Amino acid sequence: MRWLILFALMLAACSKGPEADLQYIKQARSAAAEWALVNEQAQQGTVTGTYAASMHKWLRDEVHTSLTSLTEPDSPYGDEIAALLQQPDDAAPQALRARSDNLKKIEDSLESA
Secondary structure, eight states: OHHHHHHHHHHHHTOOSHHHHHHHHHHHHHHHHHHHHHHHHHHHTOSOHHHHHHHHHHHHHHHHHHHHHOSOSSSHHHHHHHHHHTSOTTOOHHHHHHHHHHHHHHHHHHHHO
């Protein structure tokens, strides 16, 4: 009986796939939404160019970390995160929000599964 419990615990700790990637999907979604906000504020002139540039670097690093941490990078959410990294720093806020919304849909479907 002990071995069965130990095996079950080890199996749970080694979970792979979309459920294991959920935290990285959330991280990328959040970064995309924040990136959109930074770009919106930059367009309105309410943040400095230096602030926007440093945020772009930090947010790209967040998205890159999310992508490289995925257990299933060749997945619809992996493709969406990779496409996010292809955006220019000054991408339209609407385009970034669309990416964030797509990741949110994936996130919601994984959480309800």
